[in-house]
Each structure stands twice: as C-alpha cells, then as structure tokens.
Amino acid sequence: MTNAGRIAAADVGVDLLLLEAHAFLRQRHDETAETGFVDRWRAVRADIAATGTWQPTRDELNFGAQVAWRNSDRCIGRSRWSSLTVRDHRHIITLEGLRGALAGHLDEATGGGHVRPVLTVLAPATSTTAPPWRIVSPQLARYAAWTDDVGTIGDAANGPLTALATRLGWPGPTRRSGFDLLPWIAATADGRLHLLPSAHDRIREVPIIHPDHPWIGDLGLRWPAIPVISNMTLHLGGLRFPAPFSGTFMASEIATRNLADRQRYHQLPVIVAGLGLPERDRLRADKALLTLYEAVLHSFDVAGISVTDHHRESRSFAHFVEHEEAAGRAVTGDWSWLNSYPMTPQDPSWSRYYDRRQPSPALRPDPYSVTLTAAAPPGHRPSPRQHADVPPATDATRHQPREDTCPHAPPHRHGDV
Numbered sequence: 001m002t003n004a005g006r007i008a009a010a011d012v013g014v015d016l017l018l019l020e021a022h023a024f025l026r027q028r029h030d031e032t033a034e035t036g037f038v039d040r041w042r043a044v045r046a047d048i049a050a051t052g053t054w055q056p057t058r059d060e061l062n063f064g065a066q067v068a069w070r071n072s073d074r075c076i077g078r079s080r081w082s083s084l085t086v087r088d089h090r091h092i093i094t095l096e097g098l099r100g101a102l103a104g105h106l107d108e109a110t111g112g113g114h115v116r117p118v119l120t121v122l123a124p125a126t127s128t129t130a131p132p133w134r135i136v137s138p139q140l141a142r143y144a145a146w147t148d149d150v151g152t153i154g155d156a157a158n159g160p161l162t163a164l165a166t167r168l169g170w171p172g173p174t175r176r177s178g179f180d181l182l183p184w185i186a187a188t189a190d191g192r193l194h195l196l197p198s199a200h201d202r203i204r205e206v207p208i209i210h211p212d213h214p215w216i217g218d219l220g221l222r223w224p225a226i227p228v229i230s231n232m233t234l235h236l237g238g239l240r241f242p243a244p245f246s247g248t249f250m251a252s253e254i255a256t257r258n259l260a261d262r263q264r265y266h267q268l269p270v271i272v273a274g275l276g277l278p279e280r281d282r283l284r285a286d287k288a289l290l291t292l293y294e295a296v297l298h299s300f301d302v303a304g305i306s307v308t309d310h311h312r313e314s315r316s317f318a319h320f321v322e323h324e325e326a327a328g329r330a331v332t333g334d335w336s337w338l339n340s341y342p343m344t345p346q347d348p349s350w351s352r353y354y355d356r357r358q359p360s361p362a363l364r365p366d367p368y369s370v371t372l373t374a375a376a377p378p379g380h381r382p383s384p385r386q387h388a389d390v391p392p393a394t395d396a397t398r399h400q401p402r403e404d405t406c407p408h409a410p411p412h413r414h415g416d417v
Contacts, residue, residue: 020238079320141224314347
C-alpha cells in the first residue's frame with residue numbers, strides 16, 4: 001500500500017470512530033436525559049483528533065456495558081440488564097494485575113452463592129494496535145480433555161484449548177481426571193501467549209447429585225458454579241474492550257448440553273442404563289435428560305448456588321420484551337437460541353420471532369481468541385437446525401459450543417416470576 005493509501009485508510013478509520021462515538025453518546029443522552037451532550041461530544045472529538053481514540057467515562061462505560069447485554073440477541077436472560085456490575089480495569093499494565101482482576105471477578109460474581117452478573121472491562125484496542133491484553137481462554141473455568149488410544153477423558157470440546165495449554169508449558173496434574181481445571185491463557189498486544197495460573201481456590205464447583213438416584217452422585221460429575229465467558233469483547237462507540245462477562249447458569253445448559261452431548265461428557269447412555277430404561281422405550285433419552293436436569297437443579301440448590309431454569313427464563317424474557325417494546329425499542333433475538341431444549345410451545349418466548357439486527361453497543365466473542373481455541377470436528381457440517389450453533393463467518397471458526405454464550409441473570413426469588 002502506498003503512503004497515500006495508508007493515509008486514506010487511516011482517515012476512514014477515524015471517520016468511522018467519530019461516527020460510532022457520536023452515535024453512542026447521542027444514544028446515552030437520549031436514554032438518560034443527562035445534560036452536557038454538546039460539551040462532551042466536543043471533548044471526545046478533540047481527543048480523537050489528537051490521539052486517534054477516546055476514553056469513555058466510568059458512567060459511559062457502565063451504560064454501554066449494560067446496553068450491550070440488553071442487545072445480546074442470543075441471550076434469554078437479559079431482563080435484568082440494568083443490574084449488571086461493571087468493573088473498570090482499563091488501568092492494568094501487568095500479567096499479575098490481569099490475573100488479580102480475573103480472580104476478583106470470580107469473587108464478586110460468585111458472591112458466596114448469591115450469584116451476581118458482572119463484567120470486567122480491560123484496556124481497549126485502538127485503530128492501529130491490538131488491546132494490551134486479551135483473554136484467549138473461552139471461560140475462566142474449563143475442564144481439560146485428555147486423549148489416548150482408548151478415547152477422551154474430560155470435556156472433549158476443550159481438546160484444542162488443552163493442546164494449546166500444554167504447548168505453552170502446562171504439564172497438567174500428575175493424576176489426570178475428567179474434571180481438571182485448565183490454566184488461563186492470555187495474549188499481549190505483540191501476539192505472545194502467556195499462561196496465567198488459574199486461581200483454582202476462587203473457582204467454586206458443584207458436585208452433581210440426585211435426590212432419588214444416589215448412584216448419580218457416584219458418577220463423580222461436577223460443574224463450575226458460575227459461567228465466566230472470558231473471551232468476550234465489548235463493542236462501544238467504535239472501541240473494542242476485552243470484557244469477561246458472567247451471570248447465572250441455566251440448569252438445562254449444564255444437563256442437556258455440557259454433560260449429555262456426545263461431543264462433551266456424553267453421559268446420556270450412562271443415565272439411561274442407570275435408570276434401567278429399555279430400548280423399546282422411545283422416550284428413554286428424554287427421561288434421562290430430565291433426570292440429569294433434576295440432578296443439576298437439586299445439586300445447585302443443595303450447594304446454595306443460584307441457578308435458573310428454562311420456564312422461569314422464558315417468562316422473564318416475555319416481561320423483558322413487553323418492557324422494551326413499551327420503551328419504543330426493537331427487541332433483538334435469535335429464536336433458536338432463545339428456545340433451546342427443553343423449551344416447549346407452552347413457554348411464552350416460543351410463540352414469536354425477533355429482530356435479527358446487531359445493534360451497538362454489543363458483546364461478541366473475540367474472533368482472535370475463538371480461532372485459537374475452537375476446531376470443527378472431522379467431517380462436521382451443521383444441519384440447518386444446528387445453524388444457531390455456528391458463529392457468523394466474521395467470528396472466525398465454524399464450530400463453537402452453543403452453551404454458556406450468554407450468562408443468565410440471577411433468578412427471581414420464590415414468589416416472583
């Protein structure tokens with residue numbers, strides 16, 4: 001590219017940044033009715049002219065993060081978007097500081113069992129450089145996949161992530177199991193990858209038991225108490241912030257996907273056998289899935305950890321839709337994600353479709369991180385119904401586990417919706 005071409009490209013980048021920054025500030029002003037828009041826009045425009053970027057205030061960051069959750073079209077649990085706690089860690093300059101910020105996120109989000117939705121914002125990318133830090137690990141609590149001649153032990157979806165960690169020098173535990181927590185992996189702006197010893201003492205896990213089938217407890221299954229999606233990016237006013245994001249698990253994600261899927265822990269045949277369901281029972285898989293679902297709900301309740309279910313979230317989402325439309329805002333939504341198994345036509349979110357546009361602010365997986373940690377199974381081509389499991393082409397790879405892409409808000413207390 002000639003010098004003139006580079007200057008033209010830079011001009012386009014600045015013009016787009018100005019356009020998106022203005023749109024964000026205008027949106028915030030319109031929604032909050034806060035005064036001072038003209039002065040703030042003048043200051044932001046001057047910052048962009050002088051430095052090529054701008055820095056949102058803490059209040060602007062809070063607003064943008066909350067609205068990004070409100071806009072998440074694959075998330076059924078966003079009715080409490082305004083309750084999101086935003087942690088501003090744009091100041092971090094060391095790997096140890098980054099590790100501390102992630103550990104602090106776990107502490108604040110777990111909340112002694114009363115789980116809270118939390119987002120931690122790191123320093124952004126600029127028009128010319130990558131962000132100082134980006135989290136490669138898709139979640140802060142992921143289990144390794146150990147493969148030998150017999151098969152895979154652990155979470156088979158994490159084969160690429162486990163291989164990457166071992167290439168970076170992680171030896172793994174001496175005695176390997178199906179639930180070995182992986183270390184965290186981060187990248188610096190120069191593209192170098194770094195292992196961060198994960199704060200295992202901050203990661204609370206829930207043993208999976210069933211009130212009526214004690215043998216399920218003997219399987220040794222467990223799951224992290226909260227989903228912290230660590231490779232998320234907050235898109236706001238033309239800026240892109242690495243932003244780990246967490247909420248509350250929906251029990252069906254753990255039971256009917258993470259523990260049951262053939263390409264994950266593949267526990268469905270074990271549950272079918274344990275229940276003694278005969279092959280002639282054409283609903284044996286459904287009965288086994290619901291038994292596993294019961295076990296997850298019971299286990300989280302016994303452990304004192306917030307967990308939600310699909311019926312509750314569907315009702316909550318219906319109220320969210322009513323509120324948004326009353327406020328004059330179009331509701332974005334991917335139907336096949338909002339109505340995943342075991343949702344039924346009796347759930348209120350089932351009966352309509354939603355706007356498929358991608359408004360800003362937004363929360364999206366970081367394509368760079370997804371590329372490093374996801375791989376398509378050999379010969380895998382998704383069916384049309386599975387298409388919701390596939391991120392857009394711009395999000396890098398074709399295969400990404402469906403679960404955990406949207407942490408749910410803490411469930412309502414008994415007596416509420």
